[in-house]
Amino acid sequence: MNTYRRTATIVGVLYIVGTVAGILSGAFTQSTLSDPDYLSKVSANESQIVIGTLFLLTMSLALAMVPVMLFPILKKQNEILAIGYVVFRGALEAVVGIIMAISQLLLILVSQQYAADVHNASHFQNLGAFVLKGNDSINPVLIITFSLGALILYTMFYQSRLIPRWISVWGFAAILLHFSTAFLILFHVVRSDDMSTLLTFNFPIFLQEMVMAVWLIAKGFNSSAITAKSTSVNTNELQMSTAK
Template identity: 45%
Template structure:
């Protein structure tokens, strides 16, 4: 695949992954953020299934990005390019898979609790455990995502494959995202802190599709 085709593919995958991520929050975000996960799952089974499907689509789409772009960026810094593949192509999708499995286990746990317990004590304890674990999984995903993004935007800035203002924007936004992920490990976060990177990625995706890489790239 030539550089122009690679750039377009990366742009499309970013948009697909972002749209799938938004839809996953629409369908399962309320469940993951609920203090009573099991009850939410039991009353929104179809929504949880759709949310899980979109999480998987997001994970697969974003995992393909570093694989496709690797032949281009490795020319500038092979170690960072490989690190990007590991973090964004392997570790990050793994956390998405864990999130999907977590949602499915929540549903199974609800069924087991209904058949195994006549009072609400065990169910409440299980719900509390799943709620806490869901928050920790989310913060870990944010940290891994941010580390991979920092490698990627440093590579783009160093290589000048895209305008410096665009890669610089991504690098700074990734730092904010990383700090937010670390903070999420200890407490609640504001989704406003995630907007700079989300907006940057959409601008970059459109740039890849319409402009591609710097014309000097062969």
């Protein structure tokens, strides 16, 4: 049982680290990247972009570790869904995060050339716009992969009762709201840099994940649900052994 308690604590801490790192990443980069004269701003604030990018990578790594830590527990509930969760919230989300980090570092290189070569400014403006547009286009992909992984997780949590069902239901409803922002951005209903609107849609899942993280750290997983599942697995193994 100590292993489950330790896993719950680690997962809770990873959620908090990933969320705080994501907020700090945006705080360091958003105002610069959303500025109309972003190339000049990036070259003048390189250290901020680098720090923000490091926070972005920290967020990606921390949140990618969550499904890795949960997999041994979740696979006992449903191995196929557990693998799907690892794919979406682990592998795919981490890859998308790394791509976004690389694009931000590329903008630093472009901005340096833009500042150094005024004669070819238009060329670097076009190149910068291409990189920035690509970064903005990746954002809905990140939202979709995050949302699909979260939907799998809350489905499994609800079925297994590893955490209180009200937290799972809250997560399910909040992630659907967050999921909708991907399509609002794709269909140009909302701009990807419209922070006030996106915050309104994203705050419920942010709050839910923090509540869940604190619950996991303070309470851990439901011990009766773990015991019931372990008993069921042992019974099935005994029946299979007897049948042979």
